[in-house]
Amino acid sequence: METRTNTERHRQRQQKIKERVDSRVAAATERKGIVLVFTGNGKGKSTAAFGTVTRAIGHGKTVGVAQFIKGQWDNGEYNTLHQHNVEFHIMGTGFTWETQNREEDIQAAHAVWQESKRMLADARYDLVVLDELTYMLAYHYLDIQEVIASIVNRPSHQSVVVTGRGCHSQLLDIADTVSEIRPVKHAFDSGIQAQSGIDW
Structure with missing residues (x-):
């Protein structure tokens, strides 16, 4: 009973x-394209973005990716996704604390941003990922108003994913979906090296 x-x-x-x-x-x-932001201090922001890319190409969508704060090292997401016609533009200078060259970093950021603007203006792209864009705004390498305008004025069906810590408040304001990833534990803090296939 x-x-x-x-x-x-x-x-x-x-x-x-x-x-x-x-x-x-x-x-x-x-029905329209949306802006998604993956931010916060936890691991997994770019991973979430590339999960979205995988989903999009699984539905036959056209995807473009701009990777800021990425170097020339082996890149698992690129290795897989470029075989599926995902377009990549990689800043290539690596972490700013390693380059320690502001002018070089700004030039590299602007070069990738020009490609980003082109993709954001092109209706052929269903999804554009701006990976680690938040750092370019925090360091004032890119103009926030130009970035906002390019995202707001994109084709209506196009979705955009922005990743990175400390997302600018104006980006949060225009976003449709914001996820903040919070750190609880991280293997690196215990002395475990970053690993290919897990961390990049």
């Missing part, structure tokens, strides 16, 4: 959840 009661209570709870979800689904009638 108690099992039947528990089963019925469970069914009623699930039915209420289903009704709420169905109502929200029915209310979501607008």
